[in-house]
Amino acid sequence: MDGFEEISGTQALRELFGYFFTAMPDYAAEITRVVIGRDLVVLEYVITATLAAPFPIGDETGTPTGTPMRFEAVDLLRHADGVFTRKDTYVDGFAMRKGLGL
Incomplete structure (x- = not known):
């Protein structure tokens, strides 16, 4: 995702998820499809959340509006x-940017 470097390791992943859950404390994901292959699992899901802290996307930063996305x-x-x-992870960047007020 724009604004975030590739990470490696359990601790780095925990820290990144901690940031997401702090920025979006009501984060919820509804899984809509799962495909399991020999060496690959694909999860499709819908995220709902309300931004509670500034959130960087590339050169821009979303600011809390109180509006659920x-x-x-x-x-x-x-x-x-x-x-x-x-x-x-791949997200619908247009919908996410809209939800962040960008």
């Missing part, structure tokens, strides 16, 4: 030997 996302989770090795 809704946008779709997809996670690609790669795994090997029963362990997830990579997670890539």
